[in-house]
Amino acid sequence: MAVLRGDDEALPHWLWHLARAVWYGGGDGTGPVGLVQCGALRLRDDGLVDGFALPPASPRTRPSPSDLLEGAYAVRRELLDADGGTAPWVALPMPLVRRRSGGAGDPAAVLAPGTRVARRTRLVRHGYRPPAARPRNGSTPRLVSVVVPVRNGARTLAAQLTALARQTGAVAYEVLVVDNGSTDTTREVAERARAELPDLRIVDASDRAGESCARNRGIAAARGDFVAFCDADDVADTGWLAAMAQAAKEADLVGGGLETSVLSPGRVDEQPLPMDAQTDFLPFARGANCGAWKDVLTALGGWDERYRGGGEDMDLSWRAQLCGYLVRYADDARMHYRLRDGLPALARQKWNYGRSGAQLYAAYRRAGFERRDGRVVVRNWCWLLLHVPNLVRSTGPCGHAESATRPAGRFPGL
Numbered sequence: 001m002a003v004l005r006g007d008d009e010a011l012p013h014w015l016w017h018l019a020r021a022v023w024y025g026g027g028d029g030t031g032p033v034g035l036v037q038c039g040a041l042r043l044r045d046d047g048l049v050d051g052f053a054l055p056p057a058s059p060r061t062r063p064s065p066s067d068l069l070e071g072a073y074a075v076r077r078e079l080l081d082a083d084g085g086t087a088p089w090v091a092l093p094m095p096l097v098r099r100r101s102g103g104a105g106d107p108a109a110v111l112a113p114g115t116r117v118a119r120r121t122r123l124v125r126h127g128y129r130p131p132a133a134r135p136r137n138g139s140t141p142r143l144v145s146v147v148v149p150v151r152n153g154a155r156t157l158a159a160q161l162t163a164l165a166r167q168t169g170a171v172a173y174e175v176l177v178v179d180n181g182s183t184d185t186t187r188e189v190a191e192r193a194r195a196e197l198p199d200l201r202i203v204d205a206s207d208r209a210g211e212s213c214a215r216n217r218g219i220a221a222a223r224g225d226f227v228a229f230c231d232a233d234d235v236a237d238t239g240w241l242a243a244m245a246q247a248a249k250e251a252d253l254v255g256g257g258l259e260t261s262v263l264s265p266g267r268v269d270e271q272p273l274p275m276d277a278q279t280d281f282l283p284f285a286r287g288a289n290c291g292a293w294k295d296v297l298t299a300l301g302g303w304d305e306r307y308r309g310g311g312e313d314m315d316l317s318w319r320a321q322l323c324g325y326l327v328r329y330a331d332d333a334r335m336h337y338r339l340r341d342g343l344p345a346l347a348r349q350k351w352n353y354g355r356s357g358a359q360l361y362a363a364y365r366r367a368g369f370e371r372r373d374g375r376v377v378v379r380n381w382c383w384l385l386l387h388v389p390n391l392v393r394s395t396g397p398c399g400h401a402e403s404a405t406r407p408a409g410r411f412p413g414l
Contacts, residue, residue, distance in 0.1 A: 147218030167239075
């Protein structure tokens with residue numbers, strides 16, 4: 001028997017995951033269990049993500065009736081009735097229902113200072129990783145909407161738009177340039193590109209700075225059933241969209257490959273780690289080269305606008321997997337990737353990653369995301385303190401050129 005709160009909305013695979021957990025328990029040999037709790041994805045009134053809540057129980061404490069009233073769960077009645085109601089139970093570290101939290105959300109932090117986060121559940125302690133319920137149905141996207149967030153990107157935007165105009169393969173697509181408050185000639189550059197991209201549209205997102213905000217505006221304006229994301233300072237390979245559309249046939253969210261030899265030829269040794277080689281927690285698709293079905297993005301509440309300067313792509317991918325969606329790596333969906341130039345930009349980037357890393361840990365530690373080794377943290381903070389003067393002297397433009405998500409690995413502050 002599966003139970004929901006009256007104001008909850010079940011995500012597509014919630015019954016599949018609950019039934020699997022009831023039968024297999026915690027994956028540690030416990031076998032069938034009598035009760036399975038799951039978490040809830042919180043949405044603001046405008047439909048955007050406001051965070052998520054995982055079951056607040058520890059492995060040693062049985063949920064109280066009041067706990068059960070606050071969430072969704074599944075019950076195996078014959079096991080609960082046996083042995084005086086002492087059948088084993090598990091807390092599933094997955095948000096499998098959507099719940100309106102009200103309000104416009106707090107952009108300052110994932111969790112308010114002092115918020116108590118319960119210990120990780122039995123499933124996580126035994127290495128649980130949420131499997132995807134099932135792949136997509138094999139259909140090809142009808143129309144791909146390419147979202148390009150940009151702020152003061154006139155110097156590099158033209159090359160990206162030219163690359164998008166030269167895509168090969170029978171893929172129908174539109175391009176949305178989302179202007180996040182540019183004060184240079186970004187809009188003029190986009191207007192001139194209409195000669196090669198007749199389906200190009202310019203979307204205004206100047207009222208609130210932030211790459212996630214710009215991407216969410218692009219999702220809202222997208223006419224396609226699949227939305228692809230790239231940055232204004234990179235260059236798409238000619239087969240990028242075709243490879244994205246092919247991978248989308250069997251996945252909910254797709255991450256493409258990044259290649260640095262064209263735009264940063266002197267720094268090939270800094271090639272970002274491919275998605276299929278990531279070993280920390282759950283794999284993630286990088287914001288500079290990813291895509292997802294629009295219905296999935298809508299169900300997840302879009303990009304979390306509380307992450308500033310990095311971490312939003314990790315959050316989106318991890319949230320998708322914890323909600324039961326399938327995330328796939330498409331190495332042939334290649335994006336030529338521009339690495340940061342100069343020590344000031346790199347120092348600012350590392351600082352932003354440390355801040356976002358703290359947000360990610362606060363949000364995902366109950367799902368199994370662990371701190372980095374203390375020696376690594378000390379070493380990274382020493383590097384940052386040594387280069388603080390570069391942060392002060394930095395005069396680089398704000399916006400996506402400075403705040404784009406560029407993680408080469410785990411965040412330095414974790």
